[in-house]
Amino acid sequence: MYIVQIASECAPVIKAGGLGDVVYGLSRDLEDRGHCVELILPKYSNMRYDHIWGLHDAYLDLQVPWYGGVIHCTVHCGWVHGRLCFFIEPHSDDMFFDRGLYYGCEDDPKRFAFFSKAALEFLLRSNKRPDILHCHDWQTGLIPVMLFEMYKYHGMEHQRVLYTIHNFKHQGHAGADILHATGLNREAYYFDPARLKDNFNPFAINFMKGGIVYSNHVTTVSPHHAWEAHHGTCGFGLGHTLHVNQHKFSGILNGIDYAMWNPATDAHIDHPYSLSTFEDKALNKKALQERLLLRAADDKPLVAFIGRLDEQKGVHLVHHAMYHALKRSAQFVLLGSATEKKINDWFWHEKTHLNDNPDIHLELGFSEELAHAIYAGADLIVVPSNFEPCGLTQIISMKYGTVPVVRGVGGLLNTVFDWDYDTTHPLEARTGFVFYETDNYAVESALDRALDLYYNEPKLFQQLAQQGMQYDYSWRQSGDQYVALYNQIRHK
Numbered sequence: 001m002y003i004v005q006i007a008s009e010c011a012p013v014i015k016a017g018g019l020g021d022v023v024y025g026l027s028r029d030l031e032d033r034g035h036c037v038e039l040i041l042p043k044y045s046n047m048r049y050d051h052i053w054g055l056h057d058a059y060l061d062l063q064v065p066w067y068g069g070v071i072h073c074t075v076h077c078g079w080v081h082g083r084l085c086f087f088i089e090p091h092s093d094d095m096f097f098d099r100g101l102y103y104g105c106e107d108d109p110k111r112f113a114f115f116s117k118a119a120l121e122f123l124l125r126s127n128k129r130p131d132i133l134h135c136h137d138w139q140t141g142l143i144p145v146m147l148f149e150m151y152k153y154h155g156m157e158h159q160r161v162l163y164t165i166h167n168f169k170h171q172g173h174a175g176a177d178i179l180h181a182t183g184l185n186r187e188a189y190y191f192d193p194a195r196l197k198d199n200f201n202p203f204a205i206n207f208m209k210g211g212i213v214y215s216n217h218v219t220t221v222s223p224h225h226a227w228e229a230h231h232g233t234c235g236f237g238l239g240h241t242l243h244v245n246q247h248k249f250s251g252i253l254n255g256i257d258y259a260m261w262n263p264a265t266d267a268h269i270d271h272p273y274s275l276s277t278f279e280d281k282a283l284n285k286k287a288l289q290e291r292l293l294l295r296a297a298d299d300k301p302l303v304a305f306i307g308r309l310d311e312q313k314g315v316h317l318v319h320h321a322m323y324h325a326l327k328r329s330a331q332f333v334l335l336g337s338a339t340e341k342k343i344n345d346w347f348w349h350e351k352t353h354l355n356d357n358p359d360i361h362l363e364l365g366f367s368e369e370l371a372h373a374i375y376a377g378a379d380l381i382v383v384p385s386n387f388e389p390c391g392l393t394q395i396i397s398m399k400y401g402t403v404p405v406v407r408g409v410g411g412l413l414n415t416v417f418d419w420d421y422d423t424t425h426p427l428e429a430r431t432g433f434v435f436y437e438t439d440n441y442a443v444e445s446a447l448d449r450a451l452d453l454y455y456n457e458p459k460l461f462q463q464l465a466q467q468g469m470q471y472d473y474s475w476r477q478s479g480d481q482y483v484a485l486y487n488q489i490r491h492k
């Protein structure tokens with residue numbers, strides 16, 4: 001099959017979170033199975049060019065219709081760790097991808113509507129006719145809309161779209177303006193509750209809703225989150241749209257790429273280890289303590305948090321877990337970045353306040369390299385998310401023998417099985433600690449259970465860590481499910 005992934009991220013060249021990991025990992029798995037896979041991405045000025053091999057011009061003057069005129073683009077092509085990627089670079093005063101950041105601009109809907117239009121125009125003009133366009137998140141929600149309302153009539157009638165939602169919270173809203181920019185025009189037609197009209201704001205179109213309505217199939221990134229989004233509040237207002245489209249909506253758990261995340265081969269860690277050399281994990285803990293100027297104490301459990309510092313990730317509980325760990329004589333390492341000023345200021349204040357404490361280190365920013373060292377060096381990782389479509393940090397940490405303490409939502413519930421209370425898995429198949437409420441006591445009690453096991457039953461704690469390492473969350477199974485879906489929609 002010929003599959004084109006269209007997304008706003010691909011790790012490690014463009015990565016803000018799990019979306020990047022998934023786009024890369026899934027593409028690699030599909031290629032390993034013998035499929036032909038290409039990726040279309042924006043050419044951001046701030047992406048990691050050191051991860052692209054052989055970057056060259058692939059299409060010199062792509063003229064993308066925009067507001068009745070055109071924007072001239074160059075499409076560049078290069079390999080990101082073996083994956084063939086096309087990067088779209090528009091030449092206009094808007095400087096859509098030339099801003100030193102991936103997201104967070106007021107005109108984000110316009111930036112990614114343009115990217116979506118340009119991706120389709122590139123496929124059309126370069127005579128690429130993939131079997132499947134696999135689109136990801138709100139940034140590409142307008143692709144199936146434009147494909148089935150416009151491009152289908154210009155020679156792209158056989159293409160089919162799978163649309164994967166990694167986060168329902170960000171949906172992409174815009175006014176009628178975008179319809180005119182992209183050439184969809186017909187306001188009255190698209191401002192229809194059955195098409196793009198937002199379910200709550202009558203003056204807005206909703207990109208993600210468009211993606212759901214027009215795609216041949218829609219997935220989200222774990223079975224439990226598919227249920228939560230449809231029946232609970234996790235759909236952020238799209239529950240009804242999912243209900244209407246439930247015949248083509250399902251959840252597939254994310255995998256991780258074990259070529260990138262494997263303590264036995266990880267180039268970012270000082271002391272590689274595997275299940276059979278598990279004792280070497282302690283050397284990585286020591287190295288991490290040294291690197292972050294923490295007190296060298298191997299009897300102290302090291303608790304970590306890695307993730308975006310944002311309401312979704314339960315920042316208040318992260319903050320509480322930090323202090324609770326210190327109170328219980330543990331150490332704490334946090335690696336996170338906040339886009340919201342209020343949260344950023346808060347954690348910078350904490351960092352200054354705790355600067356001289358030898359048992360805690362807060363690293364505020366994004367560092368792929370440090371993330372690997374923390375997964376390898378920590379004993380426990382906390383993931384107290386308010387909602388979590390899949391969550392990769394707990395899956396990665398299990399591969400590194402780092403025990404997850406998580407809130408029982410979304411994909412966390414599909415991947416972490418409580419050591420004390422799980423009723424569906426025998427003790428030897430359990431992997432961590434789960435709590436459900438959103439208050440401080442909830443995270444405290446789960447963390448206490450984990451710390452008690454560490455302090456009082458070190459052998460059992462090691463056994464639990466090793467049980468997590470034995471799970472296979474590679475792309476093998478999830479890849480099977482995606483291929484089955486591609487085949488299903490291809491023959492429609």
Ligand code: ADP
Binds near residue numbers: 306367371394
């Ligand atoms: P989300 O996609 O909601 O951000 P996930 O758990 O699905 O969360 O994926 C997070 C990914 O991003 C993981 O690979 C994690 O290691 C990485 N990550 C998150 N924050 C940082 C950071 N500050 N520095 C390095 N890596 C990070």
